[in-house]
Amino acid sequence: MKFSVKDRIIPCPKNIKTKGSYTFFRNMTKVIVKVDMTPIISTGYEMLNSLCSSGYINPNFIITLKKIDEYYEGKELDKCANIKQAYIIKPVMNGKNFSGLDLLAYTDTGLYYACSTLYQAIIQISDKEIEIPIMEVSDWPSIEYRGMFLGDYVKCLQHTSTLKLNALDYVYNTKNKEKENEIYADCVRYGVTPFSAVFDWADPAEIFEKLYKNERKNNLLFWMNEQWDENELFYETTRIIEAFKENSAADDQLEAGIITNYKGDKAFDRIFNLNIPKNFSISYCDKTKTYNTDVREITDSAINMFTKNNGRFGIYPMIAFDIKTFFLWTAPEFIQFRCAEFDRIRAHKVMGYTPYACSFLKFNIAAFAEWLWNPKGRNTIDFIKAYSYREGLDFDKFENMLYYLTFASWSLQRSNFVQCINEEEVDFKKLKKLSRANQMANDAQRALKYAQLLDNPLLINEAQATYSAIISFICTKKLLRLSSQKNTNKKKYLVNREKLDESCKTVYTSLMEWAEYMKKESGAYDTYIYETAKSFLHLPSMFNKFMPEIEKKTE
Numbered sequence: 001m002k003f004s005v006k007d008r009i010i011p012c013p014k015n016i017k018t019k020g021s022y023t024f025f026r027n028m029t030k031v032i033v034k035v036d037m038t039p040i041i042s043t044g045y046e047m048l049n050s051l052c053s054s055g056y057i058n059p060n061f062i063i064t065l066k067k068i069d070e071y072y073e074g075k076e077l078d079k080c081a082n083i084k085q086a087y088i089i090k091p092v093m094n095g096k097n098f099s100g101l102d103l104l105a106y107t108d109t110g111l112y113y114a115c116s117t118l119y120q121a122i123i124q125i126s127d128k129e130i131e132i133p134i135m136e137v138s139d140w141p142s143i144e145y146r147g148m149f150l151g152d153y154v155k156c157l158q159h160t161s162t163l164k165l166n167a168l169d170y171v172y173n174t175k176n177k178e179k180e181n182e183i184y185a186d187c188v189r190y191g192v193t194p195f196s197a198v199f200d201w202a203d204p205a206e207i208f209e210k211l212y213k214n215e216r217k218n219n220l221l222f223w224m225n226e227q228w229d230e231n232e233l234f235y236e237t238t239r240i241i242e243a244f245k246e247n248s249a250a251d252d253q254l255e256a257g258i259i260t261n262y263k264g265d266k267a268f269d270r271i272f273n274l275n276i277p278k279n280f281s282i283s284y285c286d287k288t289k290t291y292n293t294d295v296r297e298i299t300d301s302a303i304n305m306f307t308k309n310n311g312r313f314g315i316y317p318m319i320a321f322d323i324k325t326f327f328l329w330t331a332p333e334f335i336q337f338r339c340a341e342f343d344r345i346r347a348h349k350v351m352g353y354t355p356y357a358c359s360f361l362k363f364n365i366a367a368f369a370e371w372l373w374n375p376k377g378r379n380t381i382d383f384i385k386a387y388s389y390r391e392g393l394d395f396d397k398f399e400n401m402l403y404y405l406t407f408a409s410w411s412l413q414r415s416n417f418v419q420c421i422n423e424e425e426v427d428f429k430k431l432k433k434l435s436r437a438n439q440m441a442n443d444a445q446r447a448l449k450y451a452q453l454l455d456n457p458l459l460i461n462e463a464q465a466t467y468s469a470i471i472s473f474i475c476t477k478k479l480l481r482l483s484s485q486k487n488t489n490k491k492k493y494l495v496n497r498e499k500l501d502e503s504c505k506t507v508y509t510s511l512m513e514w515a516e517y518m519k520k521e522s523g524a525y526d527t528y529i530y531e532t533a534k535s536f537l538h539l540p541s542m543f544n545k546f547m548p549e550i551e552k553k554t555e
Helices: 039-049 108-121 151-155 157-162 177-189 204-214 230-248 265-272 301-308 332-344 362-373 380-391 395-414 417-421 437-454 457-484 490-521 527-542 547-554
Strands: 015-025 029-033 061-067 087-094 097-105 129-139 145-148 167-170 193-198 220-223 256-260 280-284 312-315 349-351
Touching: 029 039, 039 061, 039 108, 039 177, 061 108, 087 108, 097 108, 097 129, 108 129, 145 167, 145 362, 157 177, 167 177, 167 349, 177 193, 193 204, 204 220, 204 230, 230 256, 230 265, 256 312, 265 301, 280 349, 301 312, 332 362, 332 380, 332 395, 362 380, 380 395, 395 417, 395 437, 395 457, 417 457, 417 527, 437 457, 457 490, 457 527, 490 527
Parallel strands: 029 061, 061 097, 145 349, 167 193, 193 220, 220 256, 256 280, 280 312, 312 349
Antiparallel strands: 015 129, 087 097, 087 129
């Protein structure tokens, strides 16, 4: 499989042109920095300089980092919406010789992103040589703030910042001051903006006094109580905006906002009709819609009108916290669809969005970064190709695995089966239809075969869990139907009960094996996958109509 320069880069740049590549000795390549060596510039410099080695005084290839000034006449960024994060990469030609690359940006963050893009594009051929493409790039993000707020993001800050995820909500992390200082220092180093959450307040003005004036924490987010009615929400929003105006009058760098669940179009209309100041955002968090896997719009007319008037709107599709369900789902089509919708409504901030609690899947995190940066860029197949290159996977096998697995998983999620059996009181009336269940089971089984060909334990566990969960759904539906009959066919009941027991045990084993591996890799928030695994293990015990026969079979 041949990979292009674009295939090496995640997320895909807005505009990229390449004209071949050349091989250079590492000790004849040099990185020159013509800006102040701030922490984030230092990070970008170290990234590129790791490709070089100490050598001659006069190198024959120079990579230069410099700021765009008022004298720059290029038109590459004329249509740029997020100029603070934009960057340009231009080849330097000495006659016909490719002698260097200029990395240009308005800000340190832009230069860091340029370094990240170039670093991915360069191939390390050997200890002595690197291959550098002749490339022209002009690039900027569609959505200003893109990030996650779970423990894996904190632990993998360097990895996720390379993917240009640039926001961290400091909500669920430790209160240990030493760790807090470390997190803030890492955010500065990797160009990540920390947002400070506020859950309780008597007077918003006191919060600005304490956190902003005394502790110098910017980007304050007020999480509105989901129990408040429309009038309470409006009243508190008004108080917060007034406190914000008083403080921002003396400092135009202050940013703040509210996060609320959905209270209906009328409530949003009232808030949006307020005189909302610059740098004040309104964010939407509603698990009943953002969790929903239906292919339909998740935003409303009031939001569309607000963003058309240059409002700052954020989406918080909460994952893994409000519902005790964690099931594996690698889902490129679903992520691309949602990210395109976030772009359509001009969301300025999208936090924590991966499908149905799969925050630990590296593929989903990379896909999230890809399409929040450039939702009109690569299609799903091209992104899978790029991810295959990055992870050293066989593209054909991986693409085939995802082809069969993605929609089988999607159908499983839409059936509400996993969610239903995780409830404290299981109500099978909440089950929805799993379209073409037998076909989805066959597809998941095919995906499992490709995962086995890839010899990747995590992908094998995911495909196996999905296949066995669909079989569990089919058996559950049959048992429910048999149980409702006056004269239950005992033989059919016992056969399906045995199949259910086997499939549920397989789901349990697959999820637990996956979780144990990820516990070593990511650490935090692994509880819910254990709860889901236990729910599957418990499910067969709910079908004990012929208990003596069942016990006899298991002895």
